[in-house]
Amino acid sequence: MATGHPAESLAIPTSQKAERPESSTGIKGIPPDGYEDGVLTKYTQFCNDEAYRREVDCSGAIKVYIDIAAHDLKAVDDHHEEFHMVFVLKLSWLDPDLKNYKSRVAVREIDGKSKIHLRKLDVIITKMYANGDIEYIDMSDVHQTVQNLRKNEYVTIQEPDWSEYFFPSYSILNLQHGTENQVVFRKLLWSDENGGFATYSIKYDATLKESLDLRRFPLDRQLCRIRLTAERTIDEFQQLGLTIP
Structure with a gap:
């Protein structure tokens, strides 16, 4: 089987999918409606129910920058529709409370x-x-x-007591195995009166689930995706994928 380059899939958080407008894809070079600097600034909750409808302000959401570096695609299992990959997930954010x-x-x-x-x-x-x-x-x-x-x-x-500060909780939706023997690194890079810029890295040696299209086997090419979802609401933090120009 010929496989394409492993790719990351920065999935919209589950709690955020139903809240994003259909126009959120936008046009290349033009931000979609309601977005500023990559962040959704507000949305209407329960928009179909006048009794509970309300506007939620997301302008204060923390921007969490996400980078996934694929190190090694070890195997692709056609039968079980799984792939085994070594990769590093890196999260970076400015925490306004990480000062003084x-x-x-x-x-x-x-x-x-x-x-x-x-x-x-x-x-x-x-x-x-x-x-x-x-x-x-x-x-x-x-x-x-x-x-x-x-x-x-x-x-x-001494690093800050991380248990007292914000962390962008997440899950990998298609992770099957690989949560043991992880290498975790967390560090404060700089801080000032606006807060502190923190970085978190974790190395996975994991098996992940992926639907495979085998109609052109053995000349097929597959997209091996890592599906990441937030575990907090969109007004608390929003994920921004890093892109290489």
Whole structure:
């Protein structure tokens, strides 16, 4: 069997399918009605029931950028209509609550005043730059003075307590096997007064279901799709697929 290149399918979240207008496909280069910068700004809920009809504001939804990198298409099972693939799913988003957060920094002793080479400071991070430099407030400082550290002046910095912050919960609809032995990576890339930009990556070695069209077998070509759906409503966050120009 000849197979085409593995492709991602960024499916509209289940809870969002019934809410998107039929014109959401739009015309190339022209955003569809109701969308701004790729985000649906509002929709009418229960539009066929006057008693419950209401307009839902989606303008504050968090944009979640999605990238799927296919590493290896290991096998295609014609009989069971499945394919086995190794891929990495990457989610990135700006969380408006990820600002002025508590952390702990291990700082090198460079002035010789202490015999302890690494000092651990409990701090509030007010700004983190993409190059690793930070602005912080030492929580033991009664004056709450904002100080600076360059990336080479500290050894480690504690990540935010991720359980307290937003996460774009999702499901892979056609996933059959492959939720064990996953490699997960989450990191805050930068933060300022507008929030923090977080990234989440997870590696799958998975078997997925796909309907196959075998009418031209053995000269057929198949589209192996990864069907991703959101587990929150469209006014909370919206998925945006990354495209390569």
